[in-house]
Amino acid sequence: MRGWWQEITGLVLPVDCAGCGRPRTELCARCRGLLGGAASVRRVRPSPEPPGLPPVWATARYGDEVRAVVLAHKERGALGLARPLGTALAAAVQRVGVSGPVLLVPVPSARRAVARRGHDAIARMTRAAARELRGRGVPARAAPVLRQRRPVADQSGLTAAGRLANLSGALAAAAGSGALLSAAPVVLVDDLMTTGASLTVAARAVTVAGGRVAGAAVVAGPRDPEGRPEGHARRW
Template sequence: MNLRGALGGLLRDEFADLFLGSRCVGCQVGGRPLCGECALGLTGAPRRAVPRPLPPSLPATWATVPYEGVARAAIVAHKEDGVGALAAPLGAALAAAVGASMGEERTAVTLVPIPSARRTIRRRGHDPLARITRHAAVTLRRSGHQVRIRPIVRLARRVADQAGLDAAGRQANLDGAFRVVPLRISLQDWGNVIVVDDVVTTGSTLVEAHRALLRAGIPVHAAAVIAATTRRIATAGS
């Protein structure tokens, strides 16, 4: 999607929620889906997210905030309730994690989102991560990055719901679950490839996406997420 299209989507999401009426997901005060004060819960200095135990093949992963409080409420409301206006602040939080993974570089970056099952997209009526990633790309372009979105990772088979599974169960559930669509373009101008998702818990999803990309000959620079769960994730500055 180009910049004009992404901005158009942002405005449609915002006005739709304002027209229908909403309450802040953080403080429940009527008005906007996220008030200015609660929006601070989606900001912070991104840090490395380090699952314990650390799974092999996990790319360096950056998270902007812990998965709790306002961040958790905003991600769930956008994903499950379709609150479209939250895509912009969530996209900004994802962009911050991508930016941290890049350091001071202002090179081209290619965002590869983790795929959702088609049945899940149909149930929700939208693709939450795709929408958040488009907003993240807008933010990154404003910061001087050349950004592409390549949704080239797809599900190769049916997987179970990850909720309730421990680290070993998640890994077994996702083992070999992803494939990469055939490429008809050169990798020369892709720059740094960043795998993006909304939340990292055990890291198993990012590991499998990373493996699928490597099998396709696509090197991964890092992974970036909005939030990291606090129960299994120790964030360490890097």
């Protein structure tokens, strides 16, 4: 119900750009451009890089307007932003280099976080990315098959090693998803990468279930020398 109301409100009421605040547009042309496209996709690595992290590709650097857009979609329910964010993700997925069918597997958020936000932001972006890829002739499918098998602590304030320990063993593939995961290469999807812990644990879960992780795609990656975005911590 909350998601339905948010979508109707976005259609009826004037909105400001989620990135820069320009009036009467949900996302202005400049901020849409900052989300990047095929030409801006780059390989990103955290520092330190956790063992088992698949190759990660991002379309933007996390900060300022990009940060505002990501948070507006995830935390403030600006559901219309899923499409441009999905388009950005699609460009990153294509740089992973998979030929033929591909499964896009979102990194899951905790049920309590999804309930608090009123929507599953990463799953919504993943579906938008899959639609964009199919429009480009790439047989892509969104496969939200990962589940949290135990509660985890808030990641805010944890070191890279602490985040990895906090998430270790926390994700697993849904029962019966092995055949789906083994049918095509998997690209993990998230809105951003910080320490790489979430993507590393997700890759392990897919591999245990019989899938092959070809890489990962995120909207935004690190911009500072330590390999971590500024001003954001993943809250499960």
